[in-house]
Amino acid sequence: MITVKDIARRAGVSLGTVDRVLHNRGKVAPDTEARVREAIHELSYTPNVHARNLSHGRVFVIEVLIPHLQSDGGYWAEPYRGMQRAFARLNMNNLEVRTSFFNRYNEQSFVDCLDSIFNVGGDAPAPDGLLVAPVVSVESQRVLAERIAQRNIASVAFDSRLHGTDIPFVGQDPRQGGRVAGRLAKLMRDGGSSVASVTLGRVDLHLLERANAFREYWAEISSGDIYDLSLLDGSEEEYRDELVTRLQEIGADLGAVFMTNASADLLAQALAIIGIRRHIPIIGYDLLAQNAQLLREGRIDAIISQRPETQGYEAAHMLARHLAFGTDMDAEVLMPVEIVLPENMDSFQSE
Amino acid sequence: MITVKDIARRAGVSLGTVDRVLHNRGKVAPDTEARVREAIHELSYTPNVHARNLSHGRVFVIEVLIPHLQSDGGYWAEPYRGMQRAFARLNMNNLEVRTSFFNRYNEQSFVDCLDSIFNVGGDAPAPDGLLVAPVVSVESQRVLAERIAQRNIASVAFDSRLHGTDIPFVGQDPRQGGRVAGRLAKLMRDGGSSVASVTLGRVDLHLLERANAFREYWAEISSGDIYDLSLLDGSEEEYRDELVTRLQEIGADLGAVFMTNASADLLAQALAIIGIRRHIPIIGYDLLAQNAQLLREGRIDAIISQRPETQGYEAAHMLARHLAFGTDMDAEVLMPVEIVLPENMDSFQSE
DNA sequence: TTGAAAGCGTTACCAT
DNA sequence: ATGGTAACGCTTTCAA
Numbered sequence: 001m002i003t004v005k006d007i008a009r010r011a012g013v014s015l016g017t018v019d020r021v022l023h024n025r026g027k028v029a030p031d032t033e034a035r036v037r038e039a040i041h042e043l044s045y046t047p048n049v050h051a052r053n054l055s056h057g058r059v060f061v062i063e064v065l066i067p068h069l070q071s072d073g074g075y076w077a078e079p080y081r082g083m084q085r086a087f088a089r090l091n092m093n094n095l096e097v098r099t100s101f102f103n104r105y106n107e108q109s110f111v112d113c114l115d116s117i118f119n120v121g122g123d124a125p126a127p128d129g130l131l132v133a134p135v136v137s138v139e140s141q142r143v144l145a146e147r148i149a150q151r152n153i154a155s156v157a158f159d160s161r162l163h164g165t166d167i168p169f170v171g172q173d174p175r176q177g178g179r180v181a182g183r184l185a186k187l188m189r190d191g192g193s194s195v196a197s198v199t200l201g202r203v204d205l206h207l208l209e210r211a212n213a214f215r216e217y218w219a220e221i222s223s224g225d226i227y228d229l230s231l232l233d234g235s236e237e238e239y240r241d242e243l244v245t246r247l248q249e250i251g252a253d254l255g256a257v258f259m260t261n262a263s264a265d266l267l268a269q270a271l272a273i274i275g276i277r278r279h280i281p282i283i284g285y286d287l288l289a290q291n292a293q294l295l296r297e298g299r300i301d302a303i304i305s306q307r308p309e310t311q312g313y314e315a316a317h318m319l320a321r322h323l324a325f326g327t328d329m330d331a332e333v334l335m336p337v338e339i340v341l342p343e344n345m346d347s348f349q350s351e
Numbered sequence: 352m353i354t355v356k357d358i359a360r361r362a363g364v365s366l367g368t369v370d371r372v373l374h375n376r377g378k379v380a381p382d383t384e385a386r387v388r389e390a391i392h393e394l395s396y397t398p399n400v401h402a403r404n405l406s407h408g409r410v411f412v413i414e415v416l417i418p419h420l421q422s423d424g425g426y427w428a429e430p431y432r433g434m435q436r437a438f439a440r441l442n443m444n445n446l447e448v449r450t451s452f453f454n455r456y457n458e459q460s461f462v463d464c465l466d467s468i469f470n471v472g473g474d475a476p477a478p479d480g481l482l483v484a485p486v487v488s489v490e491s492q493r494v495l496a497e498r499i500a501q502r503n504i505a506s507v508a509f510d511s512r513l514h515g516t517d518i519p520f521v522g523q524d525p526r527q528g529g530r531v532a533g534r535l536a537k538l539m540r541d542g543g544s545s546v547a548s549v550t551l552g553r554v555d556l557h558l559l560e561r562a563n564a565f566r567e568y569w570a571e572i573s574s575g576d577i578y579d580l581s582l583l584d585g586s587e588e589e590y591r592d593e594l595v596t597r598l599q600e601i602g603a604d605l606g607a608v609f610m611t612n613a614s615a616d617l618l619a620q621a622l623a624i625i626g627i628r629r630h631i632p633i634i635g636y637d638l639l640a641q642n643a644q645l646l647r648e649g650r651i652d653a654i655i656s657q658r659p660e661t662q663g664y665e666a667a668h669m670l671a672r673h674l675a676f677g678t679d680m681d682a683e684v685l686m687p688v689e690i691v692l693p694e695n696m697d698s699f700q701s702e
Numbered sequence: 703t704t705g706a707a708a709g710c711g712t713t714a715c716c717a718t
Numbered sequence: 719a720t721g722g723t724a725a726c727g728c729t730t731t732c733a734a
Contacts (some may be wrong), residue, residue: 003727014705019729027703048444050401051727052708089668091676093352093399093711176698183694188537217694245365317440325442337695343534343568346689347527361732365721370713402711404728536724697712 002045007321010039021049044114049325053094060323061096062316063117063127065114065137067104073288075308076133082312083131090320098127100134105202110136111143118147129319130155132163135204151201153324158315159308160206170315172306172335174312177223178260180337184302185214185256186221187280192255193224196247198238198267199260200331202230210285224255230300236266243270256281259300262288268299287340287348295342303340305348311335353396358547361390373398400676411674412447413667414468418486423424424613424639426659427484430509433663434482442673446571453487456553461487462494471584475698480670481506483512484574486555505673507680509666510659511557521666523657523686525557529564529611532634533689536565536655537572537606539632543606544575547598549584550611551590558611561636565609575606587617594621607632610651613639619650638691638699646693654691656699662686 004018007014014033028036028230039045043319069077071271080099087097100117103109118126125328130153134141141163148155148167155162157168185195185325197211197216215226229246231239247254247270259267265285281301284291284310296299321327340348355369362369364383371379372387387394389395420428431450438448445517451468454460468482469477479693481504485492492514499506499518506513509521515652536546546596548562582590598605598621609630610618622631631654635642637659643652665684691699 001728005727015707015728016705016730017703019703021731029703032703046442046444048405048727050404050444051441052729054399054405054712054726055728056399056730090670091397091400091678094401161704173698173723176695180692180695183692197422296713321440328440334698336689336698338687339536339690339692339695341531341690344527344531344690347524347685347687352711354712356711366712366723367714367721368719371720374713383719398712402726403713405710405728406712407714408726505730 002043006043006044006062006230007036007039007045010043011035024048043220044257053092053324058095059094059096060129060176060320061098061125061127062129062131062319062323064101064316065095065113065117065130065132066097068101070105071227073290074290075262075286078308079133079312081318082200082309082314083191085309085319086313088323090317092320092324095320095322102127103150104135105138107137110140114144118151121253126151127151128154129323131315131319132157132162134174135206137164138205154319154329156315156319158311166331168318168329168331169313170318170333170335172311172337174190174209175213176337177285177304177306178210178215178258179217180304180339181210181258181285182214182217182221183216184283184304184339185258185281186335188283188301189255190281191278192253193222194226194250194253194278194344195224195256195258195259196227196250197258198231200231200254200263200266201261202232203230203263207314210260211258214260224253225250235245240266240270243267244273248274252276254280255256256283258282259284260293262286264294264300265292268294292345292349295340295345298342302339303345305319305338305340307335354398354399355395355396356673357394358387359394362386369575377598382519385611386455395457397399401549402499404675408445409670410425410445410447410477411480412476412676413480413670414484415450416464416468416481417450417452418484419452422455424470424641426613426637426639430484430663430666430676431657433660434667436660437667437671438663441668441675443671443675445675450577455486458488458491462478462492465495465584466619469502470585472517475503477504479505480674482666482670483513486557489514491593505667505670505680507670507699509662514556517682519669519680519682521662521669521684521686523662523688525550525560526564527608527688528636528655529561529566530568531655531670531690532636533565533568534596535655535674535690536569536609536632539652540606540633541600541632543604543631545601546571546575546607546609547572547578547601548611549579549580550581551614552612552619553580553583555612561611562609563639565611570649576601581583589613591617591621591624594625598622599625599672600662605631607634609634610638613637615642615651619645638696643696643700644693646696649693652692654696656689656691658686658689 006017008015021033067076100113102113134157145165156168161169197214199207218226284300285301287305318329322329359366359369365472418427452465453464485508507519512520548565550558569577635651637655638656669680673680
C-alpha cells in the first residue's frame with residue numbers, strides 16, 4: 001500500500017506538504033507541487049479512507065426531509081427504511097442523521113421545516129448533507145433550491161426531481177411508468193377499447209407526467225378513447241361516487257383503468273358498484289400494503305413499482321459516500337419500472 | 352463518541368484488558384470481565400470501524416470463482432460487474448480480490464480451480480472469503496463444500512445454491528420464475544391452449560426447477576397440454592432443426608413458448624421456419640444483449656430477469672462487510688422476479 | 703513556503 | 719492476569 005509517507009519520500013518533501021497538495025490548501029511552491037503530483041501519479045496513490053476518517057474526526061450531519069411516514073398510504077416509510085439500511089450498512093460512527101417530517105399537503109409545514117433546518121436567524125450550523133423528497137409546489141421547491149444554493153449543501157432529491165436545479169436525483173422516470181401501464185392495460189383487457197387514467201388528490205407534476213405518457217401510449221397503439229379522471233378534492237365517499245358517475249359515462253367500451261397513485265381501493269369499489277359484467281383490469285401504482293392486499297385478492301390486476309426502498313438506500317448511500325469519502329455523485333440514478341403481478345409479488349416482499 | 356478509553360476508565364482497567372474482553376482472547380479474571388462488559392453495555396459502546404481497520408492493517412483476500420465471462424451469452428459478466436461495483440464502493444484498501452474463471456461445461460476445469468485456490472499440497476494461505484457460482488454437478492459441489500468446511504472459509508454462493516449446505520445464498524428462487532413465465536404465457540397468448548418449455552444444453556437443477564414450476568402453473572390455470580423440450584447436446588443447427596420438428600408435432604394448438612435459459616434466438620428462428628400464421632409469444636430468460644435485441648425487435652415478447660448485477664453486488668458486499676466489519680451474513684438474499692417488456696426494458700439498461 | 707509532531711480509536715506486543 | 723506503548727495512515731496545528 002502506498003501512503004503519504006511514500007510520496008513525501010519520493011518527492012523529497014514532508015508529510016505536511018503532501019497534504020497541502022492533496023487538498024489544494026495553497027502555500028506550496030509551484031515546482032514542489034509538480035514534484036508531489038508526479039509522485040502521486042507515478043505511485044498511483046489512493047488515500048486510506050479509514051485513516052482519513054479517523055484523523056479528521058469530523059462528524060457529518062445529514063438531514064432527511066421527508067413527508068410524514070403515515071401519509072400517502074405509508075409510502076414514505078419505504079424510502080425511509082432504505083435510508084436507514086444504507087446508514088446501518090455503512091456503519092460509520094462519524095455520521096449523524098436527523099429527520100424532519102413535513103405535511104406535503106400543507107406548504108407551510110414544508111417551509112417551516114426549511115426554516116428550522118437552515119436555522120434562519122440562528123447560529124447553529126446547517127447540515128452537511130440533505131436528503132429531500134421535494135414533493136411540494138414549484139414555489140416551495142424554489143425556496144428549497146435557494147437555501148441549498150446559499151449554503152452550498154450537498155443534496156440529493158429522491159422520488160421527484162428538484163425542479164430547475166441539477167441536484168442529483170434518485171427515482172423513476174414518470175413517463176416510462178405511464179407507458180408500461182399502457183402496455184399492461186393492452187395485455188390484460190378483455191374487450192373494450194377505451195381506457196381511463198385516474199388521479200386522486202392535488203395536482204402533482206410527477207403524476208401528471210405518468211398520466212400523459214399513458215395517454216400518449218394508448219393513442220399510439222389503439223384507436224380507443226382515453227379518459228382522464230382527475231379528482232382534486234374530496235372525502236373517500238365523494239371520490240368514489242364521482243368515480244362511479246364518470247366511469248358510467250364511459251360505459252361499456254371501458255377496457256382498463258390506470259390508477260396513477262395509490263388508493264386503487266376506491267377504484268375497485270367504484271367498478272364493483274357499477275357492476276360491469278366483463279372484467280375491467282385495474283393497474284395500480286406502488287406496492288403498498290393495501291395495494292398488495294388488493295392484488296392478492298384479485299381486486300386489482302397489476303401494480304407498477306418504483307422500488308422506493310432502493311431509492312432511499314441509493315440516495316442515502318450516495319450522499320454519505322460523498323461526504324465521508326469525497327466521491328462524486330451521479331447526476332441521476334433511475335429506478336427500473338417494475339411490473340408486479342400476483343405471481344411475482346412475493347418475490348418483492350422481502351425488499 | 353464512546354471509545355475503549357471510556358470503558359477502560361469506567362471499568363477501572365487498562366485498554367489492553369478491554370480489548371481482550373472485546374475479542375474474547377481470554378486471560379482476564381471473571382470479575383474484571385464482568386465489570387468491563389457492564390461498562391460496554393452501559394455506555395452502549397460501538398467500535399470505530401475506521402480505527403479498527405486502520406489498526407489491524409489486515410488485508411482480506413477474497414476469491415471469486417465464476418464461469419468464464421464470455422460463456423452463457425455473456426451472462427456471468429453481469430454479476431461480476433456487480434461485484435466490482437461493490438468492492439469499488441466499499442473502497443477499502445485492505446481488500447484483495449482474486450478471480451478464478453472456470454468452464455462450467457467441464458467439471459475438471461472447476462476441480463482444477465478448487466485445487467489451485469485451496470492450494471492443495473502447498474503452503475500459501477487459503478483466501479479469507481469465497482464468492483462462488485456453484486453451477487456444476489452435484490458431485491463437484493460436494494467437493495467444494497468439503498473444502499470450504501475444512502478450512503472454514505467465509506463463503507457466499509450466488510446464482511445457484513450450494514447443494515446440501517447452509518452457505519449463504521444470493522439469487523432467485525427458480526420456481527417463482529417458472530410461475531411468472533406461466534402467467535405471461537397466459538396473458539400474451541393469442542389463441543392456442545398448449546404451451547412448451549424449452550431448455551437447451553446440459554441438465555441444470557436450477558433450470559429444471561424453473562421448467563417444473565412453469566408446468567405446474569399451467570396445469571393449475573389451463574387444461575391445455577404442456578410440452579417439455581429439453582435438448583441436451585448439439586450444434587446450433589441441430590438444436591434449431593430439432594425444435595422445428597418437435598414444435599411442428601405440437602401443431603396448431605401451441606399458445607406460447609417459455610425458454611428457460613438464454614438463446615431464445617434459436618427458438619425465434621424455429622418458429623419463423625414453421626411459419627404459423629398466428630403470433631406465438633416467446634418468453635425468454637435473462638436480459639442479455641442478444642435477448643434485449645430480440646425483445647426490441649419484437650422477435651420475442653417478454654424476458655424474465657433475475658437482476659444478475661445486483662446478485663453480484665449483494666453477494667460481494669455481504670461478504671466484504673462480514674470480513675471487514677464482522678457483521679453477520681443473511682442465510683439467503685432472494686432477487687425479485689422481474690418482468691421485462693419492450694416498454695420498460697430501457698429502464699433496466701443502466702443497471 | 704515548509705517541516706515536525708501530536709493525535710484520532712484500535713490492536714498487538716512486550717513487560718510486569 | 720494486567721498495564722503500558724508503539725503502530726496503523728492521515729490531518730492539523732504550530733514553529734521555523
